[in-house]
Amino acid sequence: xxxxxxxxxxxxxxxxxxxxxxxxxxxxxxxxxxxxxxxxxxxxxxxxxxxxxxxxxxxxxxxxxxxxxxxxxxxxxxxxxxxxxxxxxxxxxxxxxxxxxxxxxxxxxxxxxxxxxxxxxxxxxxxxxxxxxxxxxxxxxxxxxxxxxxxxxxxxxxxxxxxxxxx
Numbered sequence: 221x222x223x224x225x226x227x228x229x230x231x232x233x234x235x236x237x238x239x240x241x242x243x244x245x246x247x248x249x250x251x252x253x254x255x256x257x258x259x260x261x262x263x264x265x266x267x268x269x270x271x272x273x274x275x276x277x278x279x280x281x282x283x284x285x286x287x288x289x290x291x292x293x294x295x296x297x298x299x300x301x302x303x304x305x306x307x308x309x310x311x312x313x314x315x316x317x318x319x320x321x322x323x324x325x326x327x328x329x330x331x332x333x334x335x336x337x338x339x340x341x342x343x344x345x346x347x348x349x350x351x352x353x354x355x356x357x358x359x360x361x362x363x364x365x366x367x368x369x370x371x372x373x374x375x376x377x378x379x380x381x382x383x384x385x386x387x
Contacts, residue, residue, distance in 0.1 A: 221317065223324045226272060226279040226291065231265045233288040234281060238263040241307040249342045271304075278328040282308075282317055290317045294325045294335075301329045301379065303337040322353060326381040335379055338363050338372035350375050 226234060239259045246255045261267070271279045271293050278301075282290035290308040294301050303325060308318045326335060338361060339346050355375040363372045 221282055221284040221289070223280055223282050223321060226281045228269065228272065230281055230288060231268045231272075234268055234291050235263050235265055237288055237291055237309055238305075238307060240309060244310045245343060245346075246340070249340065278325055280321060280324055282321055284312070290321050292321045292325050294328070296329055296332065299333040300376075301326065301332045301335045303335060306337075318349060319353060323381050326379055330380070332379050334376050335381070336374060336376040338374055340370060341373050347373070347375075353377070353381070 242255050242259050242263070243252070246258075250258075271277055274293075274295050276296035277293065278295065279293045280291065281288045289312050290306075292303065292306040294303045294305075296302075303322075306318060306321060306325070308321070326332075335355075336358070337350065337355070339350065341347075355377040357373055358376045359374045361372050361374050363370045
């Protein structure tokens with residue numbers, strides 16, 4: 221497995237990965253139809269292509285034997301790195317891929333002071349993963365856009381990241 225910057229040609233596979241992980245994670249929370257609606261809007265190839273153009277963005281993929289098995293997208297906001305997305309295919313979760321990808325994102329911003337992210341409160345597995353990586357709750361917010369709003373918990377931790385936990 222290796223981590224690299226995402227390219228335009230990766231976007232259909234990244235979209236497929238996001239659709240699979242969102243349905244695996246969120247169908248039981250929001251239902252199949254709503255998750256389908258969200259992934260069609262938020263994870264379309266054109267929406268992902270905009271991430272490739274983010275001036276302070278970091279869009280990474282993890283590739284294994286030619287298949288994309290994980291992805292992350294973050295950007296810089298002042299002294300903070302904001303992690304918008306980190307997803308690993310369900311069948312390869314708990315193999316250290318998420319932790320390695322999180323560290324790769326952090327390494328992209330060596331002078332950043334803090335990393336922040338948002339987690340759906342019912343996504344207990346994601347919260348546990350981020351806790352194991354040293355993140356702590358820092359408040360609440362709402363994610364999405366004017367057509368789809370999701371309550372989230374904000375988590376953060378100081379940078380640099382050191383390896384922690386085995387999740």
